[in-house]
Amino acid sequence: MARQKTQYVCQNCGYISASYLGRCPNCGAWNQFKEEKQTVQKASTKATPSRLMTKSGQNEPIKLDAVIQRDELRQKTQYEELDRVLGGGIVPGSLVLIGGEPGIGKSTLLLQITGNLGKEHTVLYVSGEESASQIKMRADRLGVNAPQLLLYPETDMGNIREQIAEIKPEYLIIDSIQTMNEPALDSVVGSTAQVREVTSELMKIAKNDQITVFVIGHVTKEGAIAGPKILEHMVDTVLYFEGDAHHSYRILRSVKNRFGAANEIGMFEMHTSGLEEVTNPSAIFLDERLPNSTGSAVVVSLEGTRPILAEIQALVSPTAFGNAKRTASGIDYNRLALLMAVLEKRGNLMLQNQDAFLKATGGMKLDEPAIDLAIAVAIASSYKEQEVLASDCFVGEIGLTGEIRRVNQIEDRIKEAEKIGFQRMFIPKHNLKRGLQVARTIELIGVSSIDEALRRLFPRK
Structure with missing residues (x-):
């Protein structure tokens, strides 16, 4: 019953x-x-022989040694930045979730992608937020012309399943997951139950029918994808669009990827004609840097497997009140407070009566430990009113005792700094001792402590 x-x-x-x-x-x-x-x-608890037997056609357990491994052929999207984030291209039968703030470019990116895929493959674009005429207007503005791209404004999952069974598309776009409605549930659209059930249905469609599904998800005020956390656990790949409303650059970051490296990023620039790739983001971030300014240092940060040069700026000035103020943009506030305490204790800088303002330019968000040395150098440069050479860059993690600790993938960082044209690079001495198997023209300076680094950069007069 x-x-x-x-x-x-x-x-x-x-x-x-x-x-x-x-x-x-x-x-x-x-x-x-x-x-x-x-x-x-209510199911019967009485076990019968027929219930214990495996039904014909049902999946059976299989030994690991008997599994035949197949190399999945990835589909290129004609966007190298997106292919990098996906791990080399689109995996057939995968479920990809793309999240981001309203107006950041999620629908624009997917429409551009489907415009390329729709020239050779059947693509079904399901929209619960726009009509077909509105999508057509945006497609004309972006120059999208795909003969096999089908538009379907619908929110009812029952009707969507019927169209998928009839059309049998190779790619399915859901814009957005919070607008889809499972009629079997009596909960409101966008609720936890609806989102969970719709995502489960899309996962079955992707895996059983080998249809690649792209899902757009709204985000909350805190920046997380709206809905239950299980939504991110169910999908194969989670991509976040990051960016500032006052900047035209967009960063597509891979938070989860079952078929590639996590935390990989791709760079795009928003124009009236759509999103365009930024193939050399390091040059973009350093393009407007003043050559002889104080409080500026360049770090070679690693985003996934990609090294990127970014500028860190610091402004240190005497405080006008009793308590010194600390402000950070693009960098963790707690990291700033920790490094200033280390500079005061181990670097002999009197910073307790100084206001400090720190910023990562270009709207970048840097969170890896290797940026510590560049932060400390920028703060010391502003405090001492002594400039850092424009041809210098820095990599290193700082411990609480003031030591400079080794970082990973130092060869890739050196190659990126050398390609941009830097002449000197300050790195941890332990990385230098291990030996670097790269041919280089850049000078490498190994430092073991923050005090040693500051003495090399700012000699006492």
Whole structure:
């Protein structure tokens, strides 16, 4: 017999409770539980021989040694930056989630991609937010002309499944997941239950029919994809669009990827004609740098497997109040406070009565430990009013005792700095001792402590 089961689901993380709770014990959010009713079919507990036997045609367990491994042929998108983030191209039958703030370029990027794919492959573009005429207007502005691109403004998953079965597309675009509606559920559109069920249905479509599915997801004010966290666990790849409304550059970052490296990034620039690739982001970030300014240092940061040169700027000035102010943009505030404490204790800089403002230019967000040395050098340069040579760049992690610790993939960082034209590079001495198997024209200076680095850069007069 079927019976109705009532449960309460957290709209923030998907936690299920038998009774209503004011605060979610899983994620800590307040007033997020919503009542959901579920039909449960009572199954017989009596085991019969027919129930224990494997049905014909059903999947059976298979030994690991007997599995035949096939090399998946990836489909190129004609965008090298996107192919890099995806791990080399689109994997057939994968489920890809793209998140980002409103207006950052998610729909624009997917329409440009499907415009290229729709010339040779059948693509079904399902939109729950725009009509066919509105998508056509945007396609004309972007110059998209694909004979096999089909537009389908619909939100009902029942109708969408029928069209998929009839058309049998090779690629499916869902714009967006929060607007899709599973008619079998009585919850509102965009709720946790709806998003979870629709994503589960799309995953079955991708895996069973070998259809590559791209899903657009809205984000919350905190920057996370709206809906339950299980949404990100179910998909194969999670891509985030990052960018500042005051800058035209966009960063597509891979947060999760079952078929490639995570934390890989691709650079794009937004124009009226759409998104264009930025093949040399290092030159873009350093293009407007003043050659003889104080408080500026260049770091070779590693984003995924890609080294990028970025400028870190610092402004240190005497405080006008009792407590010194610390402000950071594009860099973790706690990292700034920690490094200033190390500079005061190990570098003999009196910073406790100084306001400090730190910024990573170009809208970049830097969070790896190798940027520590460049941050410390920029702060010291502004405090001492002594400039850093424009031909110098820095890489190194700083410990609490003031030591410069080794970083990974130092050869790739050196090659990138040499390609841009830097003449000197300050690196951890331990990286220098291990031996570098790269032919170079750039001078490498190994430093073991922050005090040694500052004495080399700012000799006492």
